[in-house]
Amino acid sequence: MKQRSLGTARTAVSALGLGCMGMSEFYGESDDSQSLATLTRALALGVNFFDTADTYGFGHNESLLGRFIAQGGAARRAQVVVATKFGIVRAPGQYERRIDNSDAYIRSACDASLQRLGVDCIDLYYCHRRNPDVPIEAMMASLAALVRAGKVRQIGLSEASADTLRKACAVHPVAAVQSEYSLWSREPEGGMLQACSELGTSFVAYSPLGRAFLTGTVSSATLADNDFRKHNPRFSGAAEASNRERVEALRGIADGLGMTNAQLALAWLLAKHPHVVPIPGTRRIAYLEQNVAAAAHDPPSTEQVAQLDALFDPARVAGTRYTDAGMAGIE
DSSP: OOEEEETTTTEEEESSOEEOGGGTSSBSOOOHHHHHHHHHHHHHTTOOEEEOOTTGGGGHHHHHHHHHHHHHHHHHHHHOEEEEEEOEEOOTTOOOOEEOOOHHHHHHHHHHHHHHHTOSSEEEEEEOSOOTTSOHHHHHHHHHHHHHTTSEEEEEEESOOHHHHHHHHTTSOOOEEEEEOBTTBOGGGGTHHHHHHHHTOEEEEESTTTTTGGGTOOOGGGSOTTBGGGGOGGGSHHHHHHHHHHHHHHHHHHHHTTOOHHHHHHHHHHHHOTTEEEOOBOSOHHHHHHHHHGGGSOOOOHHHHHHHHHHTOGGGOOSOSSOTGGGTTOO
């Protein structure tokens, strides 16, 4: 697979990473054996950038990724780039959360993540969400101390503002900003992508397929009761019906290019900016292989990108991307 560079250290990562969250929580029932097989297939296909967080499955997701790394020994550890996160604290069985960016929490969370992942150093350690009560300069100082201690290789921020990124970079380089970015979530185009380009910071796009809605294969009626999308505003009522019209139009364009909806949505992201790395998540090998094929397609033309931009103009997308609880810590 083609590669892109991560941060000022220019760590080589696959042009498409793999989001691992759904292997543990939020998207209905999962199976560890199936997930491990998907992780193994991803690496065989050239995917070397794996994304997790301590809050996914209350540590289960990190432990699962740790098992995958351990199965391949030192050789596999040398191949993969592991990104994880701290900052979201939830009670088991609850979606509501509080945000902790304190020095004590960062240090304890890092040690716990290292243990679950079974690694000596986290390749990329994100602040998952920002607590405005903790100055960004203080939080970055805590993370810089972890870098000096050899526990973290590079620092990242998630769902932060461009202003926060600039302040953070004044303390220590920020290798990546991870935020939601897709055809129907275009907020990063409001200044963050430009700031990343200026500062040498990569942009990691999570939910690049709109939590699978853009694929045209899911609907609120078919989602399991324990799937958090069931309560997502964009998957509900009139908003869902309106958004589905956009997705059907996307299908028409994708068919004409010999691509699936998912492949075109990913190709659009890859064509938009050279420093963007999408991390579509899946538990299934078939979807993984389909997504990976997007990186090998000819990129959409300037005219086709403009057509897709207009189709998913933010003013035409119905519903907010999270419930109020899910917006906690997003700048």
